[in-house]
Amino acid sequence: xxxxxxxxxxxxxxxQSRWEVAKLFETPITSDNSREKYYVLEMxxxxxxxxHMGHVRNYAxxxxxxxxxxxxxxxxxxxxxxDAFGMPAENAAMQNNAQPKDWxxxxxxxxxxxxxxxxxxxxxxxxxxxxxxxYYHQQQKLFLDFYKNDLIYxxxxxxxxxxxxxxxxxxxxxxDGCGWRSGAPVEQRELTQWFFKIxxxxxxxxxSLDDLDRWPxxxxxxxxxxxxxxEGLKIRFEFxxxxxxxxxxxxxxxxxxxxxxxxFTTRPxxxxxxxxxxxxxxxxxxxxxxxxxxxxxxxxxxCHKLGTSLAEIETAEKxxxxxxxxxxxxxxxxxxxxxxxxxxxxxxxxxxxIFGCPAHDQRDMDFARKYGLEVTPVVLPPDRLxxxxxxxxxxxxxxxxxxxxxxxxxxxxxxxxxxxxxxLESRSVxxxxxxxxxxxxxxxxxxxxxxxxxxxPIPFIHCDDCGIVPVPENDLPVILPDNVSFEKxxxxxxxxxxxxNVDCPTCGKAARRETDTMDxxxxxxxxxxxxxxxxxxxxxxxxxxxxxxxxxxxxxxxxHAILHLLYSRFFTRAMKICGHVGIKEPIKGLFTQGMVVxxxxxxxxxxxxxxxEIRIDDIEGxxxxxxLDTNAEVKIGNIEKMSKSKRNIIDPKEILETxxxxxxxxxxxxxxxxxxxxxxxxxxxxxxxxxVQRIWRLVNNTAALDxxxxxxxxxxxxxxALDVLKATHKALAKxxxxxxxxxxxxxxxxxxxxxxxxxQHLRKIxxxxxxxSNLLQCVKIVIQMFAPMMPHxxxxxxxxxDNDHMVATALWPEADQTLIVENDITLPVQINGKKRGExxxxxxxxxxxxxxxxxxxDFVQSALSGKTxxxxxxxxxRIVNVVV
RNA sequence: GCCCCCUUGGCGAAAUUGGUAUACGCAGCAGACUUAAAAUCUGUAGGUCGAAUGACCGUGCCGGUUCAAGUCCGGCAGGGGGCACCA
Numbered sequence: 001x002x003x004x005x006x007x008x009x010x011x012x013x014x015x016q017s018r019w020e021v022a023k024l025f026e027t028p029i030t031s032d033n034s035r036e037k038y039y040v041l042e043m044x045x046x047x048x049x050x051x052h053m054g055h056v057r058n059y060a061x062x063x064x065x066x067x068x069x070x071x072x073x074x075x076x077x078x079x080x081x082x083d084a085f086g087m088p089a090e091n092a093a094m095q096n097n098a099q100p101k102d103w104x105x106x107x108x109x110x111x112x113x114x115x116x117x118x119x120x121x122x123x124x125x126x127x128x129x130x131x132x133x134x135y136y137h138q139q140q141k142l143f144l145d146f147y148k149n150d151l152i153y154x155x156x157x158x159x160x161x162x163x164x165x166x167x168x169x170x171x172x173x174x175x176d177g178c179g180w181r182s183g184a185p186v187e188q189r190e191l192t193q194w195f196f197k198i199x200x201x202x203x204x205x206x207x208s209l210d211d212l213d214r215w216p217x218x219x220x221x222x223x224x225x226x227x228x229x230x231e232g233l234k235i236r237f238e239f240x241x242x243x244x245x246x247x248x249x250x251x252x253x254x255x256x257x258x259x260x261x262x263x264f265t266t267r268p269x270x271x272x273x274x275x276x277x278x279x280x281x282x283x284x285x286x287x288x289x290x291x292x293x294x295x296x297x298x299x300x301x302x303c304h305k306l307g308t309s310l311a312e313i314e315t316a317e318k319x320x321x322x323x324x325x326x327x328x329x330x331x332x333x334x335x336x337x338x339x340x341x342x343x344x345x346x347x348x349x350x351x352x353x354i355f356g357c358p359a360h361d362q363r364d365m366d367f368a369r370k371y372g373l374e375v376t377p378v379v380l381p382p383d384r385l386x387x388x389x390x391x392x393x394x395x396x397x398x399x400x401x402x403x404x405x406x407x408x409x410x411x412x413x414x415x416x417x418x419x420x421x422x423x424l425e426s427r428s429v430x431x432x433x434x435x436x437x438x439x440x441x442x443x444x445x446x447x448x449x450x451x452x453x454x455x456x457p458i459p460f461i462h463c464d465d466c467g468i469v470p471v472p473e474n475d476l477p478v479i480l481p482d483n484v485s486f487e488k489x490x491x492x493x494x495x496x497x498x499x500x501n502v503d504c505p506t507c508g509k510a511a512r513r514e515t516d517t518m519d520x521x522x523x524x525x526x527x528x529x530x531x532x533x534x535x536x537x538x539x540x541x542x543x544x545x546x547x548x549x550x551x552x553x554x555x556x557x558x559x560h561a562i563l564h565l566l567y568s569r570f571f572t573r574a575m576k577i578c579g580h581v582g583i584k585e586p587i588k589g590l591f592t593q594g595m596v597v598x599x600x601x602x603x604x605x606x607x608x609x610x611x612x613e614i615r616i617d618d619i620e621g622x623x624x625x626x627x628l629d630t631n632a633e634v635k636i637g638n639i640e641k642m643s644k645s646k647r648n649i650i651d652p653k654e655i656l657e658t659x660x661x662x663x664x665x666x667x668x669x670x671x672x673x674x675x676x677x678x679x680x681x682x683x684x685x686x687x688x689x690x691x692v693q694r695i696w697r698l699v700n701n702t703a704a705l706d707x708x709x710x711x712x713x714x715x716x717x718x719x720x721a722l723d724v725l726k727a728t729h730k731a732l733a734k735x736x737x738x739x740x741x742x743x744x745x746x747x748x749x750x751x752x753x754x755x756x757x758x759x760q761h762l763r764k765i766x767x768x769x770x771x772x773s774n775l776l777q778c779v780k781i782v783i784q785m786f787a788p789m790m791p792h793x794x795x796x797x798x799x800x801x802d803n804d805h806m807v808a809t810a811l812w813p814e815a816d817q818t819l820i821v822e823n824d825i826t827l828p829v830q831i832n833g834k835k836r837g838e839x840x841x842x843x844x845x846x847x848x849x850x851x852x853x854x855x856x857x858d859f860v861q862s863a864l865s866g867k868t869x870x871x872x873x874x875x876x877x878r879i880v881n882v883v884v
Numbered sequence: 885g886c887c888c889c890c891u892u893g894g895c896g897a898a899a900u901u902g903g904u905a906u907a908c909g910c911a912g913c914a915g916a917c918u919u920a921a922a923a924u925c926u927g928u929a930g931g932u933c934g935a936a937u938g939a940c941c942g943u944g945c946c947g948g949u950u951c952a953a954g955u956c957c958g959g960c961a962g963g964g965g966g967c968a969c970c971a
Contacts, residue, residue, distance in 0.1 A: 005923095218965085218966085221889095222888080222966055224887095225886095225888085226967075228967085228970070230970075232971080263971080264970095264971065266971065267971080278971090318969075342969095343969085344969040344971095345971080346971090349970045350971065353971090355971085356971085361971075362885075363971085440970080558965085561966085670896090670908090670909070671896045672897075673897080673898095681895095683910060683911070684896080684909085684910065688909095693923090694924095737900085741900090745896090745897075745898085745909095746898070746907095746908085748908080748909085749898075750908080752908055752909065753907075827904090830904085832952090833903095833950095833951060833952045834952095838904080870951085871951055872951090873951050875903060875952095878903050879904075881952060
């Protein structure tokens with residue numbers, strides 16, 4: 001028996017370089033259809049400078065899949081790159097007086113080295129960074145193609161302005177009214193911006209979600225909600241006759257818009273409950289009216305002061321301003337409805353105006369109570385028999401039948417909606433139908449302009465005479481200047497002395513480059529396509545991109561459920577329109593992994609303390625923490641996501657140095673299911689490391705048996721050895737399905753279990769030659785079972801058992817079905833649904849034979865005490881239940 | 885407010901379609917080896933009652949469907965996440 005310990009530091013780098021020399025993980029850039037393809041991709045990292053535990057977990061999962069699929073005979077593509085543009089590089093540049101480019105490429109170098117030391121089977125020959133000129137050159141071509149195909153436009157709009165980062169943010173990047181990076185409250189500004197027409201694809205992006213059956217439901221639900229489809233009716237309300245006259249004077253005699261007010265509603269069935277109309281403060285009509293009404297002007301100003309932060313919206317009171325105007329009720333002759341301006345009506349949803357039905361909308365109810373407006377219930381809840389007044393201050397939004405509504409009375413909500421729609425559609429106001437059915441989406445167009453330096457330049461030129469002119473394709477790439485100054489706030493490209501000076505490509509006169517750069521989410525919206533041929537002279541190589549896409553398995557954090565994953569889906573559609581890809585959905589299988597979390601610690605002053613500074617003692621299950629240097633008591637706090645601010649970070653670098661990559665990989669994959677958070681604990685890592693050593697001992701002790709290399713004849717095995725062989729094949733079959741289903745924790749449990757069995761067998765193994773060579777075969781199978789998770793240890797073990805090739809190139813062993821199927825089966829026997837015993841019987845026994853055997857069992861006989869059972873349920877190969 | 889998810893031993897968790905609840909691991913306890921410790925190995929382990937064979941209870945709580953429920957249905961509680969003046 002050997003006591004030699006496995007030393008990961010010595011072996012891991014050795015195997016990494018042997019894999020590299022053999023180019024095992026490089027997928028040739030050629031069209032090869034001889035084997036089934038499998039594209040595994042993990043969300044590429046931002047090059048912050050060092051990897052964190054989240055990366056370790058993310059890339060460990062991807063690597064297990066890549067290695068497993070290779071072993072299964074697939075042609076695997078598993079590339080890596082860098083999401084390298086963005087604010088942090090500029091911030092670092094400002095602090096360290098360096099250039100973002102230098103900082104970024106230095107970080108990439110450091111992180112590449114760290115990833116390589118984890119032993120991930122990545123194809124580094126395809127590596128690129130989004131800040132490589134070669135990459136953003138192709139992205140600029142895409143941009144011009146999108147422009148030609150009417151997928152991009154410019155417009156002046158109110159934008160989310162981050163006052164700290166001095167840039168515009170997309171709606172998706174505003175979290176609780178604050179910038180997603182800076183955390184500063186976002187301001188509203190009017191700017192001319194570039195937009196992608198993602199909203200044209202609302203319906204398409206929504207419907208296709210149904211087909212993404214290998215995506216988590218959670219992500220699909222989030223995207224559905226984000227797109228936010230709602231069906232309703234656009235209704236034109238006529239102003240009362242006197243108001244029409246007033247409005248005509250105010251606007252112009254021929255302006256048709258002066259006679260009607262358009263609103264969007266999803267509840268036309270409640271039209272008889274309408275008691276007010278409300279305009280957005282930004283509505284065109286509001287502006288017209290404000291011109292001659294100083295009080296309204298003040299009110300509008302007041303509304304604009306209101307911020308967009310969560311707290312402000314929640315506490316903000318619903319207020320309104322009576323315009324004095326009124327509209328005619330479409331179904332009640334002589335009834336008019338007052339028109340207000342209200343602070344809660346948004347201009348960029350629907351028509352910017354609503355009708356309020358207080359009885360069936362809480363917000364309208366609050367408004368009506370405040371301004372003393374009538375509240376007419378029109379939906380009778382199912383449990384009410386009469387139309388007695390049932391509302392206090394709470395709106396009723398449930399099911400029911402319509403009442404108080406003339407010809408709609410007695411109809412269901414759905415019928416009433418249709419009836420109202422049909423009637424108003426066939427009526428005409430000013431030569432147009434009084435209503436149209438309309439579908440509205442919450443999804444807005446994607447504003448992509450960023451007033452920052454470190455991003456892909458938008459390839460356009462502003463000419464005083466020709467307007468906005470695309471940079472001719474031959475003049476691409478528009479390269480970012482290398483030396484920029486961050487002394488002034490704002491966009492360094494604006495302050496660059498020469499960069500923006502350029503001649504207009506159309507007229508030749510002096511003109512200016514667009515200094516806005518692209519949102520970094522543009523960069524990450526198509527990188528998966530570029531990996532299929534990163535050297536192509538066009539954005540994609542159609543042969544290769546069509547061969548490899550869609551990504552078969554994509555893995556990343558849930559935080560990208562909307563932003564990156566929705567943008568990528570849009571981008572792929574846009575690329576298809578321009579002929580750069582043949583598919584619409586880029587990601588076939590998506591997996592969102594959980595976070596790596598850790599306990600938090602605080603000292604007596606409440607300051608956060610890092611795990612490296614303390615000692616944990618566990619006395620009879622009671623855990624205490626003390627400072628290493630002062631022995632002061634430390635309070636153990638909640639388990640939270642590893643973060644700098646809470647100081648509960650474990651640096652992968654230190655774990656790698658102490659335990660090696662395999663231990664770290666094994667630990668992050670074991671115990672917790674991959675979609676759930678994993679709690680990092682010192683005890684857990686040590687446990688993983690102990691298991692590494694156990695395997696090493698098992699392999700060494702097996703090698704010491706000097707067994708025959710060839711497989712033993714099953715007939716010559718002792719019964720114990722045959723049982724071990726069967727157990728090994730059963731474990732192999734289970735591990736196989738579990739790895740295929742990404743249930744890494746369950747696969748690991750199988751490996752643990754079979755290693756226990758083999759260890760015990762080894763301790764009392766017979767002297768039979770056949771038994772020894774049988775054990776050797778079993779150990780080899782086990783090595784292959786854990787090889788995707790712990791590839792270095794697997795190679796070392798594999799070599800110890802004198803294999804002449806690397807385990808990384810070995811094909812997955814097939815489980816022998818004849819060893820898995822048993823002759824006998826043990827069925828639990830229940831009496832009245834409670835397990836009272838077991839029955840072991842031939843697996844081929846039919847239901848009658850099983851029934852007969854069960855009724856003959858002693859405990860069944862005594863339970864029956866001579867009577868016949870009321871019922872006897874035999875579920876083949878599962879269970880027997882005797883109902884007495 | 886709306887939508888979605890989760891809740892199983894001391895802890896992380898397993899239980900493929902409704903069919904033996906708690907596999908596997910962590911921590912614990914007892915023991916072996918050792919001068920000792922570490923390392924390693926063996927045993928033990930849901931709760932209550934019982935000397936014991938065993939009995940009863942048990943998957944957040946209440947109820948239902950079923951021969952059979954962690955799993956399905958209805959209601960409730962707790963925790964987490966997403967969206968949010970979206971008409």
